[in-house]
Amino acid sequence: MHSESSPLGEFDLIQRFFKAGADAMRSNDQKMIALGIGDDCALLKPAAGEEIAITSDMLVAGRHFFMNANPELLGRKALAVNLSDLAAMGAKPIGFTLSIALPKVDAAWLEAFSKGLFAIANQYSCPLIGGDTTAGPLTISITAFGSIPSGKAIRRSGAKVGDDIWASGIVGDARLALAALRHEMNLPESDLKQIEHRMHNPTPRVELGMKIREVASAALDISDGLLGDLQHILNQSQVSAEVFLDRLPKSETLQKQSEDIQNQFAASGGDDYEICFTAPIDKRDAIDQISTALNLPLTRIGSVTKTAGVLEKLSLLNKNGVLLDETKSAALLKSFDHFVK
Amino acid sequence: MHSESSPLGEFDLIQRFFKAGADAMRSNDQKMIALGIGDDCALLKPAAGEEIAITSDMLVAGRHFFMNANPELLGRKALAVNLSDLAAMGAKPIGFTLSIALPKVDAAWLEAFSKGLFAIANQYSCPLIGGDTTAGPLTISITAFGSIPSGKAIRRSGAKVGDDIWASGIVGDARLALAALRHEMNLPESDLKQIEHRMHNPTPRVELGMKIREVASAALDISDGLLGDLQHILNQSQVSAEVFLDRLPKSETLQKQSEDIQNQFAASGGDDYEICFTAPIDKRDAIDQISTALNLPLTRIGSVTKTAGVLEKLSLLNKNGVLLDETKSAALLKSFDHFVK
Numbered sequence: 001m002h003s004e005s006s007p008l009g010e011f012d013l014i015q016r017f018f019k020a021g022a023d024a025m026r027s028n029d030q031k032m033i034a035l036g037i038g039d040d041c042a043l044l045k046p047a048a049g050e051e052i053a054i055t056s057d058m059l060v061a062g063r064h065f066f067m068n069a070n071p072e073l074l075g076r077k078a079l080a081v082n083l084s085d086l087a088a089m090g091a092k093p094i095g096f097t098l099s100i101a102l103p104k105v106d107a108a109w110l111e112a113f114s115k116g117l118f119a120i121a122n123q124y125s126c127p128l129i130g131g132d133t134t135a136g137p138l139t140i141s142i143t144a145f146g147s148i149p150s151g152k153a154i155r156r157s158g159a160k161v162g163d164d165i166w167a168s169g170i171v172g173d174a175r176l177a178l179a180a181l182r183h184e185m186n187l188p189e190s191d192l193k194q195i196e197h198r199m200h201n202p203t204p205r206v207e208l209g210m211k212i213r214e215v216a217s218a219a220l221d222i223s224d225g226l227l228g229d230l231q232h233i234l235n236q237s238q239v240s241a242e243v244f245l246d247r248l249p250k251s252e253t254l255q256k257q258s259e260d261i262q263n264q265f266a267a268s269g270g271d272d273y274e275i276c277f278t279a280p281i282d283k284r285d286a287i288d289q290i291s292t293a294l295n296l297p298l299t300r301i302g303s304v305t306k307t308a309g310v311l312e313k314l315s316l317l318n319k320n321g322v323l324l325d326e327t328k329s330a331a332l333l334k335s336f337d338h339f340v341k
Numbered sequence: 342m343h344s345e346s347s348p349l350g351e352f353d354l355i356q357r358f359f360k361a362g363a364d365a366m367r368s369n370d371q372k373m374i375a376l377g378i379g380d381d382c383a384l385l386k387p388a389a390g391e392e393i394a395i396t397s398d399m400l401v402a403g404r405h406f407f408m409n410a411n412p413e414l415l416g417r418k419a420l421a422v423n424l425s426d427l428a429a430m431g432a433k434p435i436g437f438t439l440s441i442a443l444p445k446v447d448a449a450w451l452e453a454f455s456k457g458l459f460a461i462a463n464q465y466s467c468p469l470i471g472g473d474t475t476a477g478p479l480t481i482s483i484t485a486f487g488s489i490p491s492g493k494a495i496r497r498s499g500a501k502v503g504d505d506i507w508a509s510g511i512v513g514d515a516r517l518a519l520a521a522l523r524h525e526m527n528l529p530e531s532d533l534k535q536i537e538h539r540m541h542n543p544t545p546r547v548e549l550g551m552k553i554r555e556v557a558s559a560a561l562d563i564s565d566g567l568l569g570d571l572q573h574i575l576n577q578s579q580v581s582a583e584v585f586l587d588r589l590p591k592s593e594t595l596q597k598q599s600e601d602i603q604n605q606f607a608a609s610g611g612d613d614y615e616i617c618f619t620a621p622i623d624k625r626d627a628i629d630q631i632s633t634a635l636n637l638p639l640t641r642i643g644s645v646t647k648t649a650g651v652l653e654k655l656s657l658l659n660k661n662g663v664l665l666d667e668t669k670s671a672a673l674l675k676s677f678d679h680f681v682k
Binding site: 034035040041042043044045048051053054056058061062085089100129131134141143145146148150153155156157219221236 | 442
């Protein structure tokens with residue numbers, strides 16, 4: 001009936017691109033999904049002793065991605081950034097809902113977008129279980145669900161004085177790619193090629209999140225900038241920290257830039273989707289083993305401290321262990337704010 | 342730190358309007374929420390033997406509501422339409438996430454919006470547990486969670502031949518109000534006053550959904566038009582139906598209109614947020630008792646049938662029990678399609 005009123009109406013569109021992708025995944029081992037797409041609600045049937053982790057991210061065209069962004073990469077990234085939040089709690093992905101506003105029904109765009117989306121969904125065994133589709137300015141809103149043994153989620157509030165502070169992978173490359181694409185700076189084509197994937201195609205650290213559940217005291221994913229995000233841990237754990245700027249893990253490409261650019265992009269560039277976590281110092285060996293097992297660098301960048309009389313203070317040290325001055329420090333601690341241009 | 346970069350930046354905004362509202366509800370009896378707003382994920386701790394119902398709805402300015410819509414009513418409606426989906430499965434609300442794109446930080450708008458949002462959240466004991474806030478064209482994306490004993494969800498697929506078809510409340514008034522506000526028709530001011538709340542301030546039938554869990558064979562909420570939505574039940578249950586047009590429950594205000602308008606708006610007006618459900622005929626007394634207990638009309642509008650050789654056919658009968666002709670019938674069966682103007 002709907003096809004009579006429009007050659008490719010809302011219901012056909014959902015059916016063709018999203019339900020097909022969801023159905024193709026039914027055979028996966030998602031025992032926790034009692035009912036997927038197609039009813040008023042989806043139904044999750046949690047395993048005994050498991051909690052459900054829930055995260056939501058909204059991506060807006062012109063704000064989080066360029067209007068003409070490659071739709072396949074966009075589909076990948078839209079889900080990946082949500083899986084990154086699940087990873088930061090140590091959760092195993094279960095499924096996700098997608099609500100999407102589309103300016104028009106563009107079959108080629110939708111095909112590419114859903115290809116990217118379901119590539120990540122398949123890779124992490126995280127099927128689409130519901131959502132909404134409407135006309136409107138291009139906006140992608142995903143809510144993702146993960147499973148985690150009761151009481152084992154890694155919260156932001158658990159950092160203890162004396163803990164090491166760790167960062168996974170490398171930081172700053174997504175910001176460097178953005179700077180080049182926005183023509184804020186000149187970057188050789190070969191350098192851009194090296195790092196561009198870090199902006200367009202981030203890897204959610206799902207395996208890492210599950211593995212550090214037993215060793216980390218606090219964790220979060222780095223989306224708005226490493227040091228700005230780290231401060232959420234400090235605030236919620238009511239502790240301070242010392243971070244050594246020169247220990248921030250950077251790519252060879254970023255290391256070709258000036259020290260100021262290196263520090264700025266690594267410290268507060270954002271869009272990294274790495275995990276920053278804290279752990280007691282007696283877990284260093286265990287963490288090094290996890291790093292080896294995953295073939296993923298895990299770098300100690302500083303320590304959790306308690307500044308007498310001052311709460312939740314993040315102190316930045318240069319390579320000689322000397323405190324940075326306030327102005328320099330403030331610039332590096334700034335998180336990305338979506339309402340400030 | 343964020344307040345240095347902007348007088349009212351993203352984090353302050355979340356804190357001020359949404360986290361405050363969420364915190365105010367912490368004292369409620371939401372034992373299923375292990376962790377609310379403020380970390381990478383929220384954590385639900387389902388009760389033993391309970392499934393989690395999940396639904397997502399996206400509302401776009403200029404499409405689902407007027408740009409200058411009253412923000413308090415908008416906040417109410419944005420959550421209410423999601424609770425309506427939970428109700429249609431028979432689920433008890435647990436909590437919701439809100440992702441919202443805002444063109445600018447408008448404190449007065451946000452205050453009114455969150456007032457309406459939390460009024461509904463409080464009324465149904467359904468706290469905000471997470472979400473996302475960003476700059477962008479005004480778009481509201483909510484995912485709501487409900488709890489339901491395992492296997493007890495009312496699915497669309499359970500209708501059986503011989504079942505009655507029921508509708509709650511009245512239908513068509515939201516469409517009548519829209520027609521008046523769009524100046525498609527002239528409606529006396531006093532009539533508009535009578536019915537406007539049906540468009541701006543729908544009541545999710547949460548209590549009804551939970552009460553009909555034991556009697557209904559299938560259910561859904563009426564959002565895109567009663568008969569169009571009913572066809573989802575027919576499709577998923579692989580049955581047909583006969584519906585008596587003159588039995589569709591209409592307000593006195595709608596009954597002042599021509600018979601054609603009455604039928605069109607009641608049958609396919611949309612935005613009703615009532616529940617359409619099927620139930621065996623031996624449940625009529627039980628359903629009448631539910632109606633009395635909730636002081637909510639529940640009306641039998643037709644029957645589930647099996648048309649030999651024809652699947653999933655919805656036949657419309659006039660008040661003399663005579664079949665409507667195909668053209669008239671097709672017009673009344675049309676659902677709202679968000680991509681057809």
